[in-house]
Amino acid sequence: MNAPSNAESVPIQSDGDVADWLINHTRDERFIDTIFAQMCIRLQRAGIPVKRATLHILIQHPQWLGARMLWADGMNEAEIARFDHEVRQSSAYIGSPGKEIHDGVTELRENLEQDPALGRQHAVYDEMRAQGLTDYVAWPLYHTLGKRHIVTFATDRPGGFDDAQIASLKSLLPALALVSEIRVKNRLARTLLETYVGTHAGELILAGATSRGSGTTVRAAIMICDLREFTRISDNWPRDDVIDLLNDYFDAMSEPIARHGGEILKFIGDGLLAIFPLSQPSACANLLHAVSEARQAMIALNENSRGTGRAPMNYGIGVHVGDVMYGNIGSRTRLDFTVIGPAVNMASRLETLTKQLGRTVLLSRAFADHVAGEFDLEHVGEHPVRGFSEPIELFAYHG
Template sequence: MTAPENKSATLSDGVVDWLINGTRDQRFIDNIFAEMCIRLQQAGIPLARSTLHVLIQHPQWLGARFMWADGMREAEIARVDHDVRERSEYIGSPANEMFDGATELRENLEQDPALGRKHALYREMRAQGLTDYVAWPLYHTLGKRHLVTFATNRPGGFDDTHVAALKNLLPVLALVSEIRVKNRLARTLLETYVGSHAGELILAGATRRGTGTTVRAAIMICDLRDFTKISDNWPRDDVIDLLNDYFDAMSEPIARHGGEILKFIGDGLLAIFPLSEPKACANLLHAVTEARQAMIALNARNDGTGRAPLNYGIGVHVGDVMYGNIGSSTRLDFTVIGPAVNMASRLEALTKQLGKKVLLSRDFAELVEREFELEHVGRYEVRGFSDPIELFAF
């Protein structure tokens, strides 16, 4: 066995060296993975198919699968749902065995299928003419296990030198993939908790308290009505489901139309539409229109389950805001502050008093009144502002 091990090292040494020294400027693991597979072929390993499975921390996805096959220049990326472990595609699969503790899987795809493992994946690979399959865990820090697989269509499958060469890659591939997965994880977590634009700024180094920029933006503040009564009288899980459904109805149109949600505040949200983007104010009202339709649909579904309809109020203003880091020396919030934000908040509060779902300031209305039909409500005192404010309903 000594000779094959020495020979195997020569097969993959060039690829190992490239992973260590040639991927520093490559940001995405899927691109590295595809090029690695091509380089393995060029090194003499008869690779026909390979997959990399990584677990990620994402609100919508359990993980991702990168798949490369002979002739592909780029890896195919598939997201994996959180509930995949309950499905037949996972139960009994190599991923299932690996995440249950297996340290190596090898399947001879040329043998009688009745003698091998039973899973749709193995049938699929046999149908593709593959002859051999091997899978190993990929260990990241603190024992986190991911998965990499290799398959060939070479008659007789991989020989010992091929398998040893592939195994030789694992420690370096683990290091290279962990760096990229954690970079992506940091970006995902920031996008999830502070929004995509703020996340980009933070990753670019905007982490010092008090730093920020002045942005002219349309500001939207939305609040759910009678939430205290709902939370006092409904079961906890129902309250959480209700809030999630409500935030989906409001948030998805905002994101579609170029807005950025900066924070959820209990049962409310704060979003901005920077005026640096074309038609930002019109986009805000398009988002409000779609959110209103989504709330009507949500209330119709809730009515079918005996739940009371949800009511809400939205205040909209436009102006300059300070956009940046605010907080203590060790705990910061990336948000917007300024009189324009205060005005939007006051208008949201007035929606309940005036019986309107959406109130707009005159400053905002002037920017959209040619495109949208607005209802003039009148001039009203607004707490914290010396002069009455002219209001419009939408």
């Protein structure tokens, strides 16, 4: 959770002060959930009896449709819950206030003191009645280009919010929309960069590493993985089946890499390039642990494929260690944040050799020296490697 700021230290005289605070005094606060919790506390001090409030944000994320920030009386921080893309088919969403707002309603008010049979029927209203709440209001929160998010407020005041309190809450919406959009766009930029270039590269880009040729030298373990016979598969399988296969394969490979501290820099058709920087002392061991877990995931995936009549998938992995140039490469207007250098070329050549030598995972001697005694490796001798003048001593890993 993000630490609350100094909301307690600033006396609030009116709801107008809350709007001023939102506009002029939150610029150094990075997280919208923190701002939202502070705003609710300040509203209470301004005499508006908010007991519960939520902020619902739609986000562009490969896994999540959106997030809900929930604040309730006595909380210094908002609770964050994320929702996947299937939530719109759930009973929690169908018939909910959120669906009504997303369908175009511009204000939703529910008297929670009246007989439930006379009001809208949904579980969230029953939950709020059970908490002793008496009134609930929800509004769309408009961001640019017509994007609609949602903010809600509820009270336990007998008789609910009065007209002046509703007017005060509604008057805050433009300021809250402005402040929330800035934070959501910042988070979106970070999410998109993490999704498409990886966490570490994304951080560097956000920090300003965007000029062509900018970069740094990183010593890392490099892993290149490639799917076997993908051309045959893509030529003979239906398009949607090919996409599903690739996604399943990349899940099996990628999740262990991320879990063990590696970073996938790119997907290249049916292959991937990942690095484990040696700034982490156990980077090379972590890479092999990731390979072991990926192997188990692929075994399970192939078992499932047999059950559906599909042929099992085979793959090859080449692993090396060395210095790589990590940074921006490309044309004046289109850059790629990646790694290049002889060490990357070596890993690529070893991946190609897995087919010739009949091994799934091939390691260079330079990499094997980093994990000597920790893993059971098969010595497969010295072999010529295209582009390198001397034969390279290789090891296979079967873990």
